[in-house]
Amino acid sequence: MKVLVAVKPVIDCDVKFLIKEDNSRINFNNLKFIINPFDENAIEEAVRLKEAGKVSEIIVVSIGPSQSKNIIFTALAFGADRGIFIVNEDTKLQPLAIAKLLKIIAIRELPAMIIAGKQSIDDNLGQTGQMLSALLGWSQGTFVSKLIINSTNVEVIREIDNGLETIVLSLPTVITVDLRINKPRYASLSNIIKAKKKPIDILSSIDLCNDISPHLITLKIEELKRHKFGINLANVTELIDKLKIKVI
């Protein structure tokens, strides 16, 4: 079984984000890109399935500005077999556009399964996998914390608002995973060296799809100041007194 893993380059959350003076948009200059954490779990799952003999080839695909290309090497060092990097320099792509580009790659590669993270840590939208599944007309399993490959289908456990749900997906399928599905490994030095030799196909977003312009326009971004100067209470009695006035 061939598996396609979609990984998003995101800004390392340890880097403080900046809002420009005119409140317009977040400044991405000189920031370091990492693999979106949820997508790291997606790669790890594919690699484990390959080690278990259930998967024959892992292709990792990523879309982003050229300075984010490094994340493809990281994915290859984790154990993906080859990479596809779609360069998109200008505007930040929205989930629908990403889904359209991934659909084209899916049609080209025809994997039996596409795995991605359930959301990204920057926009937190959690839409791309579902949109991709709908555009392809494939089955869908989201928020997955356990994945079992059977001979003709895939069984997944999904984390839902009031518990867990098990569904069966016919192939081909699109799956989005939670952090709980596995614990991603560290890439060993020898694997990092090997990754440099693995093939990477570099494509351009505008060559692949002419319909990727944004549908949502950001008018303004405002920083929210959350800091409070809280009152230090000595004991529970003081707390209850305060809360009695305010809420309970």
Next chain:
Amino acid sequence: MSALVIAEHNNITLEPTTLNTITAAKQLDEDIHILIAGHMIYQIADIATKIDSVTKVLLADNIIYAHGLAEPLSSLITEIGHNYHAILASATTHSKNVLPRVAALFDVAQISDVSNIISNDTFIRQIYTGKALEILKSKDNIKIITVRSSSFKEAKNTGGHAIIETVSNKNYSLCSSFLSRQINKSRRPELITSKIIISGGRGIGSIENFKLLEVVADKLGAAVGATRAAVDSGFATTDMQIGQSGKIVSPELYIAVAISGAPQHIAGISDSKIIVAINKDKDAPIISIADYFIVGDLYQILPELVTELNK
């Protein structure tokens, strides 16, 4: 044109968050229709006809919708949805599963987790784990919106006189099937709508200690939440996780016990009115967003809290 709200339910009762979504929809249109897709859902349909401002209940009763599977449900919504300028649902795992598909099938964007509606095409949502607000404008003719329930009041479930119309969809593929569901039933309030929440972090240390939180919760009529680390430690179930990758809450009172206050957790609680932190570390980041805090050991403070509340 009207606005369409997708009801969330378990085939027997309507999820209260649907009522919050109706309030959001009212800011976009005076004429609101509600879609109830499921199996043997007549009881809910009847309840829905009485919701304030709802003029039409669209009833899709078919075994294929019984478990809310994304593929048939999204094709149903897409078939009936072109009559509407806005389609809304609460930002729950149920609609996060279904609505992006609907958006893609309409070739429009989804506007996720909206906390404020400025006009028919302009919305506010939080980004960067709650560190910033984004004001955005949609260029699409159909707006697909998920709503942050806690930002909108519940609509009244009386006073409405909606008509019922049955709908069905012709084209759907059954490429997935439902096997089982393990529901964690709780007698406590739902996290996302609860007025008071007490949450425990990794520092709670054991399932037994976590039970102490439940005792306090029951005294306060509160819901119990957890951090991802507490869930991963096995103290709490996944549905109790609050934060960036769990539930977003905004109670009147949030009590954080042995929670350090990682940005991913804060993302889920920053709209709480009053935050109380109980932590043995006076430098824990949670302190900087707390209204009140007690620096001390939970092994001492929690039992004291129980005794004090018993008075």
